[in-house]
Amino acid sequence: MSDAIFPARVIICEVAPRDGFQSEDQWIPTEQKIKIIRALANTGVQSIEVTSFVHPKAIPQLKDAEEVVKGIEDLTHIKFRALVPNVKGAQRAIAAGIKKLKLMLSATDSHSLSNANCLVEEAQRGFEPIVDLAQKHNVEVGGSISVAFGCPYEGKVPLEKIVTIVDRYKKMGITEVSLADTTGMANPKQVYQYLGVLKKEFPHMTFSMHFHNTRGMALANVVAALQQGVIHFDSSVAGLGGCPYAPGATGNIATEDLVHSLEEMGIETGIHLDRIIDVAKDVKNMLGHDGGSYMLQAGPCSKLSPKPTAQEKLEK
DSSP, X not given: OTTOOOOSBOEEEEOIIIIIGGGOSSOOOHHHHHHHHHHHHTTTOOEEEEEEOOOTTTOGGXXXXXXXXXXXXXXXXXXEEEEESSHHHHHHHHHHTOXXXXXXXXXXXXXXXXXXXXXXXXXXXXXXXXXXXXXXXXXXXXXXXXXXXXXXXXXXXXXXXXXXXXXXXXXXXXXXXXXXXXXSOXXXXXXXXXXXXXXXXXXXXXXXXXXBXXXXXXXXXXXXXXXXXXXXXXXXXXXXXXXXXXXTOOOBOBHHHHHHHHHHTTOBOSOOHHHHHHHHHHHHHHHTOOSOOHHHHHOOGGGSOOOOOHXXXXXX
16 A cells, blocks of 8 residues: 555546435425535536436436526536436436536446336447437537446446446447446455456546445545546535435445545545535535535544644653
8 A cells, every 4th residue: 555656636526416416305495406516616626417317207306407507507617417317318408508418327237127127238229329419519428337346136246247338338439437336335456456457448448436335435445446546536525325226325425525535645636625514514404414424523634633742741
């Protein structure tokens, strides 16, 4: 570990307005969503996943996607992206003004059947018209792979499946893929090994990581990804999140915890820690809970008063 070479800077995409809010049963008023996104935009974060253009019956919490995007369209210094499940969702997102789409795909057939009602290969083939549509409108498209390391129905996901999916993405012209540990089943050794192979097989592909902290290993998995040179990470303020199609899935790694950990390691994020903690507090107060945040519980190391050493006590 002492000889590890870590990146000097990472890029964090805040996903609470989509991944965090979608799991909330109680309706969050549109104006509250806009207020939180605006507060997040003032923390130094460069990218925010603001919503998902899914059918309202699938995720009622995000039925106001167009209104949310309209309420933040003046925030031109932030790159906004949205999750889209199909062509209809992509059309809505592009019409609303979204400039980056993220595709929604499972790593296993069992999870795909539960999530998208079709097998993985069929779901991925369905992305081709989305990519074509985005190209016509000069909109970016990123791929994703949910349950990339472990599936609640099939267990550990073989690396070969991930390679096959990434290869299909590559053939579609997609150059960025998010690997999501949706169920928090990944471990640092697995993350390091999978990324080692993927980066060798696809040297021109950008990989981003989306870790859930279901079993308390998210930060360790971040370190493993850093050791493979990954600089793109998703996180959710106050540790919110979960997947309605992954039993037992809990929140994402908390943005404030991730920022604190990286900066303690000397890795820049561009995000103001105090500001992101304030937003996390506001979100917790708004919802009445958080998803698991060490910063909300203990605060940053820099806030601790240094204790006098034994020698200093004697000298007094």
